[in-house]
Amino acid sequence: MSGSVTAVSSNGVYSFSKPNRPSITLLTGLGVEGDVHAGVTVKHRSRVAQDPTQPNLRQVHLIQEELFAEVGAAGFRVAPGELGENITTRGLDLLALPVGTLLRIGAEAVVEVTGLRNPCLQIDHFRSGLLKQVVGRDDLGNLVRRAGIMSVVTRGGVVRPGDTVAAELPAGPHRPLDRV
Structure with a gap:
């Protein structure tokens, strides 16, 4: 199972x-050098407060x-980095991976998958109605989160589009x- 990196993003401020x-x-x-969410302990504001x-x-x-094309079909324009992700991929079903999967990215970097991003209301502040596109229910009524996965860095390295x-x-x- 493999894919490629289409974009990389980071921000030093919230x-x-x-x-x-x-x-x-x-x-x-x-985590990502210079990114506001890098660190050994939690950096997401709501979790820091807890x-x-x-x-x-x-x-x-x-x-x-592929998520961007799906939400685009529903009228929502979203580009890489706009949902706060660090790495945008193509060709690999990230949401189907189990906890503990290692993702080897580029020549050196390795991350270990820890869980799903738990989408929040900020997504609707970005694009009104988008939250319903990335969180829903399956045929059995189970909650389905589609706003990406989270991971920890087990081996560092440089990551570029095309890797x-x-x-x-x-x-x-x-x-x-x-969710994590």
């Missing part, structure tokens, strides 16, 4: 969207570019992704 960059550097155990000593399981946010992304599944039994 904002919903992140500007695209020519490259980002992943730092082992920390307990600032929690481990940061959301160091690197990845979204599959390959190869998924290495953990030993079974596999645990499905849940």
Whole structure:
């Protein structure tokens, strides 16, 4: 299972969207160099308010570019980085990966998948009605989150658009992704 990186994004200040960059550097155990969400402990404001000593399981946010086409068909224009992700991918079903999957990105970087992004109302502040496009229910009534996955950096390295992304599944039994 593999795909490619279509865009990389980071921001040193809190904002919903992140500007695209020519490259980002992943730092082992920390996240994206210079990004406001990098660190060993949580950096998302709501989680810091709950307990600032929690481990940061959301160091690197990845979204599959295919989501943009899906929400585009419903009338929502979204480009890479605009939903706050660090890495936009193509060709790999990120949402189907189990917890613990290793993603080898480019020549050096490796991230371990920790769970799903839990979309919040900020998405509707960005584009009114978009939240309903990225959070819904399946045929059985189960909640489905489609706003990307979160990960931690297990091996640092530079990531650029055009790099390959190869998924290495953990030993079974596999645990499905849940919000982190």
